Amino acid sequence: MKPWILLLLLSLSISSNLAFQSDELLITDDEEFGLEGGRPSSPSPQIPSRSTRKRSSDSESDSRVQFALEHAFGDSSEFSVAGTFTARLKTSPHGGQTLTKLRFSRNDLTSTEKEKFKKLLENDDYYKIRLPSDVLNAPGRDYVISSVKARCLPSNGLDEHILIHMEGVNVLAVNYGAPGACQYPRQLKLPTKWSFNSHTVLKHSELAPRTPIFSEDIGGGEIGDDEGVKPMVERSFWAKYWMYLVPLGLIVMNAVTQGLNMPEEQASGQTGQTQQAVGAAPRGQGAAVRRR
Amino acid sequence: MAMAIKLSLILLLCLSSLLAPSFSLFEDQVGLMDWHQRYIGKVKHAVFHTQKAGRKRVLVSTEENVIASLDLRRGEIFWRHVLGPNDVVDKIDIALGKYVITLSSEGSILRAWNLPDGQMVWESFLSGSKYSKALLTVPSNLKVDLDSPIFVYSGGCLHAISSIDGEYLWKKDFAIESSVDVHQLILSGGSDVVHAVGVTDSSQFDTYEIDVKNGGLLKHTSASFPGGVYGEILPVSGDRFVVLDASRSVVLLITVNNGATHLQQTHVSDLIHGSSENTVILPSKLSGIFSLRTDSCIVFVKVTDEGKLNVMEKVDKTVVVSDALALSEGEQAFALVQQGDSKIELSVRLVHDMSSNHLKETVKMDHERGFVHKIFINNYVRTDRSHGFRALIVMEDHSLLLLQQGEIVWTRDDGLASVIDVTTSELPVEKIGVSVAKVEHSLFEWLKGHMLKLKGTLMLATPDEVAAIQQIRLQSSQKNKMTRDHNGFRKLLILLTRAGKLYALHTGNGRVVWSTLLQSLRTTSQQQCAGLKLRQWQVPHHHALDNNPSVLVVGRCGLSLTSPSALSIVDAYTGKELQNLGPAEHSTVQVITLPFRDSTEQQLHLLIDADKRAHLYPTTPEAASIFQRESENVYWYSVESEAGILRGYGVKKTHSSEYSFEARNLWSIVFPAESEKIIATVTRKPNEVVHTQAKVIADEDVMYKYISKNMVFVATVSPKASGPIGSATPDESVLVVYLIDTVTGRILHRMTHLGSQGPVHAVLSENWVVYHYFNLRAHRYEMSVIEIYDQSRAENKDVLKLIVGKHNLTTPVSSYSRPEVTTKSQSYFFTHSVKAISVSSTAKGITSKHLLIGTIGDQVLALDKRFVDPRRSLNPTQAEKEEGLLPLTDALPIIPQSYVTHAFKVEGLRGIETIPAKLESTSLVFAYGVDLFYTRIAPSKTYDSLTEDFNYALLLLTIVALVIAIFVTWVLSERKDLQDKWR
Incomplete structure (x- = not known):
């Protein structure tokens, strides 16, 4: 519980200047939670069953939703049920409904389906899937279709990656494909294992970054002046006046060395003195000349 | 001194351009590479103003909602006003001899404009209770001191409005008592009664007499006829009216006499012996005469005093009849125009003497102008004191002509005010072999020009010479040549207009090189055709250099989406219609230019019809075989805005016929109807060139742009917020933007702007999209940018890998791979609302980009893309500053010098087209609306060329002087050496 609050506080503090509503943040949090829960889902049917048990102990306001994934092999075949999604319907206090904790269980391919799939592979044809556009009263207005070569x-087996874009309880779009790359000259390769290895991700819309507002700058000149003065104060004395201090230091040092050398020069005679006069201010050079 | 000032000015300019690159130009550079043309559109109404001494003018209102005052001598525009797209002009008239009165927006706005200068004098808003036809009656009383009211019938009410200051005098609401629909307002001269004639429930004829002074109802008569009426009631004389019955086969003559209404029926077939289909009464008001048009002819019928109908004359149905013109002696004249082959016959007749033509003239007419659509006549007194007539005619191609004494006095190509689509064509290559004399002449001219320029630079030129320099600059024959130039500045702009006419304009000075009225797009009585799209059909490049380039025009004949389409192919050099493929048996909803060409360099096109079938053009076996080979990789998508569904398609392997293919649905995106409504979709320009995929950022890091031609930007708003700004509260309006891959239907990026709404204008280029919308919370317009980067290539930073070749830059990219993209976005406030937005495009895509924004003031503003960089931060580091990243500001700056239209306005701006020149630094910009504007821009300055007015003579002179100096100093030094040696 504690780290969760900390996380919330942290995220609040990060985005405090953006002034988000707190409930919106909760939703995004939940979405990420659901996203993580969805990712490791596997064809094994045990997981959903376990989750239902767990859910029964959860709050009563949440309810379970089921919707079917249907697939078709090429143009000629009709859509048939390929698997079911189960998710928790979460009702926010503002009346909005969102899905969380998406689970997916895929039916095993029947032998005729395997045959059809083989045919698709041979013809380099499309494998199509579809979802209802409204999960509560399916199919909604229309089905959301996606297809892949x-x-x-x-x-190794059949790898699939299902990305579902949601808006409330509506499915906007489903992006279906291999989890990785699909090299362009597509080679015919039969899977060794005829079972799907599914990855599902639920995605909600992200918020656009707010336009930066420098209203203070526009509104009051005083605040702007304050900000202008501050950096001046921060600059140290040295940083400000180095251009005066360095020559001063040089002059002082020059004077000191001259003062030190005075007795020596008096001893060395006239030539040394003239050379000293010709030699420029830097001490090192003066010393070199003297040595010569 | 002046030199010093100039120098400091230049220095200042350089400095300012360092801060904010702009294309400010000097005053004397206007017109060097830009041109601006002003148009008004197809004329709907025209009112002449020639009574008084002084400038003769004609006032017109047009279908582009322009009201203009034209010089009757030359056709130039004295003044004009472009009303908004929703402010349709209904009526126009002149009041008190000094005000132009316009009634617009379905009769709800009445305005008065000062006749000489077009200043608005007053404006009145009229409120009505229901929708009705708008009528305007201005008393023809010319006494200025007398304030005679203007009568307006609109919204079911009769309004009387003072013509001096637009004040309401009174209002009479007809809708309260009965649902009468007033057809005519008649103001008999001198009397204090205004007559309103109308129909109630299309079965009862009503006349009202209303007191001019206070709007009181004086008299009301009515008579019912069970048959119902069709069309408008037309007054024939003071107490007689004619109207057609609902079956359009009976003419009803209505006589109002002392409060009693008398009806008289006459069958049309009795008047016209023969077929009488589609009969209409023409709205020309002639005293005692009305005209009927049927499918076969037009008849003029005289109504005698006893109420008999006598057929006066029968003319061909293509004849166009003008309104009656009152001549001085109380008689009326009207004009008829008969269409002949490449000529038109104009005849003027007097109403009381129909038997003979008062005036008959034959005018030669370019048949590319089509038929006469409208005619307005005006009279003048000839030197021999007889009546002369001039006629203003509107042609099928929307051009406007003034005829007088059998000649065309002036013409205006106002079809160019309604450009639908634009494409360009290269000019022919210059033929080798030019005569020596010509070269010598041009050399001499060249030298002379440069000497003049040199004089100008050295401030030695006399004012005459300065004028000559300016003249040379403006009329440099170089830019108007009809051949291809080295820099690619000279091109043909090919414009398709709403009238179905194709124009080719030279980019040098905007002159019309050729124009063609497309036969396939001509509207006939059976069908109404309109152009849709203009595409390049054949661009000769390597194989077919002998052929002229050609363009494909796709149109639609009919109003619905399923109407058959019309296709034609037009030669881009001559304007000849090479092939007329229409009307095709299928409809056209979408035109897709495929990236394939056949051996004659014809571009393959797919036309998608309403049943989602794809039709391949050209219909040649070669094209079919090319398409068969590539059909696996052909995808397209459709946007169903009403349903809120995006669908993607591919081609079915089994096809029904050789050139038409079935589509199969590959993906669909369903936007929830209760929360999202599509308001904008934008794609990349198909011919855009991207120079580099990588972007090196400040810390020596590389980011790879996600460059896909198959990306579409979609913007949706919540349905409540789809109305105008202010119709929804910030809480209920949400703008969602999407970047979608059109091959797989993958949503690459999705972002929500809370409290924002449309209209959305967007431009997609390379890997970024910039869009403009309204932020309701901030009460300001905003521009946002999204840049999308490819993460899967991010590992290619390793130089060693690149050397060894272990990078994936050359592997083909498949849309079926899961893209790993990241996006960066940022929003900025923008002061203006926007009409159109575009981006500069150059030949190789190296030059930095400028956004071209068509502002609400009908100007084009160039905004450096660097201002809308999402990576701008408050305090950029030194490295970022070196990269050229600007410090973050909340608003985008509008620098007055960066208006590419400088002093001009492109009235009614609809689109901005950019065309790359051959010179990499330069992009050609063509903005169109009611006006046309063309210029060249160089977003990063012309780094690859010297300016056109570069002074070569000065350079030569300098070189010569230097050589002489070297020589002289050499001689001098030699001499000195010698002297030294002799010492």
Whole structure:
């Protein structure tokens, strides 16, 4: 509990100048939570069952939602159920509904489906999936369709990556494909294992960064002046007057060395003195000349 | 001294340009590389003002909502006002001999403009209770001292308004008592009664007599006819009216006599022997005569005093009839125009003497102007005291001509006020082999010009010579040549207008090189055709240099989306219609230019019809085979704005016929109807060139731009906020922007702007998108930028890897790979609202970009892309400063010098087109609306060329002087050496 509050506070402090509403932050937090929960989902049916048990102990306001993923092989075939998504419907106090904790369980491919898939691979054709655009009263206005060249999917097994863009309880779009790259000259490669290895991610819209407002600068001249003065104060004495201090120091040093050398020169005679006069202010040079 | 001032000025300019690059130009440089043309659009109404001594003028209102005062002698614009796109001009008239009265916005705004200078004198807003036709009656009383009111019928009410100051005098609401629909307002001269004639429930005829002084109802008569009416009631004489019945086969003559209304029915077939389909009464008001038009002819019918209908004359149905013009002796004249082959016949007749032509003239007419659509006549007194007539005619191509004494006095190509689409064409290559005399002549001219310029530079030129220099600069024959130039500045701008006419304009001075009225797009009585798109069809490059380039024009014949399309291919050098492929049997919703060409350099095009079938053009076996080969990788998408659905398509492998293909739906994005509504979609320009994929940022790091031609920017708002600004509160308006890959339907980026709403104007280029919207919370317009970078290539920073070749820069990119992208975005306030937004484009894409923003003031503002960089921070580090990153500000600066339109306005600005020149530094800009404007811009200054007015003579002179100096000093030094040696 404690680190969670800390996190919240931290995020609040980071974005305090943006003045977000706190509940919005909660949603984004939850979304990330759901996102993390969704990622390691696997075809094993145990996980959803376990999560349901856990959920029953959760608050009563949340309810479970199920919706089906349907797939089709190429143009000719009809859509059929390929798996089910289960998620928790979370109702925020403002009336907005969001899905969290998405789980996905995929049905195993039947032998006819395997055959169809093989055919797709041979023809380099499209494997299509679809989701209802409204998860509460499916299919909503229309289905959300996505498709991928079937040859992109096989690696060891069949790797798929489902990215669902949500807006409340509406599915905006689903992006379907291989989790990694799909090299362009697509090679025909049959999977060794005919089971899907699914990765699902739920994504919500992110907020645009606020326009920076320098209203103080525009509004009052005094504040602007204050800000202008501050850096001046911060600059040290040395930083400000070095250009005067350095020559001064040089002159002083020169004078000192001259003062020190005075007795010596008096001894060395006239030539030394003239040379000293010709030699420029730097002490080192003067010394060198003297040595000569 | 002057030199010193100039020098300091230049220095100052350089300094200021360092701070904020702009293209400010000197006053004497205006018109050197830019031109501006002013138009008004297709004329709807025209009122002549020739009574008084002084300038003769004609006042017009047009379909582009322009009101203008034109010089009747030369056709130039004295003044003009462009009303907003929603402020449609209904009526125009002159009051008191000094005010122009306009009624606009369905009769809700009445304005008076000062006739000589076009200043607005007063403006009145009229409120009505229901929608109705707008009528305007201005008393023709010319006595200035008398304040005779203006009568306006609009919104079911009759308003009387003082013509001096626009004050309300009284208002009579007809909608209270009955639902009468007033068709005519008649003000009989001298009397204090205004007659309103109308129809109630299309079955009862009503006349009202209303007191001019206070709006009191004096008399009301009505008579019912069960048959119903079609169209408008037309007054024939003071107490007689005609109207067609609902079946359009019976003419009703209505006589109002002492409060009693008498109806008389006459069958049209009795008047016109033969077919009488689609009968209409023409709205020309002629005393005692009305004209009927049927499918076959036009008849003039005289109404005798006894109420008999006599057919006076039968003319061809293509004849255009003008309104009646009152001549001095109380008689009326009107004009008829008959269309002939490459000529038109204008005849003027007097109403009381229909049997003979008062005046008959034949005028030669360019058949590229099409048919006569409208005619307005005006009379003048000839030197022999007889009546002379001049006629203003509006042609099918929207041009305006003045005819007088059988000649065209002036023409205006006002079709150019309604440009739909723009493309360009290269000019022909210059032929080798020019005569020596010509070269010598041009050499002499060249030298003379430079000597003059030299004089000018050295301030030795006399005022005459200065004028000559200016003349040379403006009329440099170089820029107006009809051949290709080295820098690629000379091009043909090919414009498709709403009238279905194609114009080719030379970029040098904007003159019309050729114009063609496309036969496939001509509106006939059966169908209404309009142009849709203009594309480059054939751009000869390597294989087919002998061919002229050509353009493809796609149009639609009919009003619905499923109407058949019309296609034609037009030669870009001559304007000849090479091929007329229309009307095709399919409709066209989308035109896709494929990146494939056949052996004759014809560009392959896909036309998508309303049933989502793709049709391939050109229909040649070669094109079909090319397409078959590539059909696997052809994708397109459609935006269903009403439904809020984006769908992506590919081509089905099984196809029905050789040149038409079935589409298959590959992806779809469904925007929730209750929260999002599509308001803008923008794609990259297909011909855009990106020079480098990588962007080196301050700390020697490299970022790879995500460059995909298949990216679309979509903006949606909440449905409540789709109205005008202010219709929704900040809490209920949300703007969501998307970057979507159109091959897979993948949403690359999605971002929400809370409390913001449209209208959204956006431009997508390279890896960034800049869009403009309104922020309701800040009460200001904003511009946001999103830059999208590819992360999957980020590892390529290692130089060693690059040397060894272990990088993935050359591997083909597939849309089916999951992209790893990051985005950066930032918002800035922007003062102006925006009409259009575009970006400069150069040949190789090396030059930095400028955003070209069409502001609400109809000017084009150039804004450096660096100002809308998302990486701007408050205190940029030294390295970032060196990179050219500007410190963060909350608003984008508007530097007055960076208006590329400088002193001009492109009235009614609709679009800004940028065309790359061959010279990398330069981009050609063409802005169009009611006006046209063209200029060249160099976003990073012309670093790769000397300016056109560079003084070569001065350079030569300097070199010669230096050589002489070297020689002289050499001789001198030799002599000195010798003297030294002899010493």
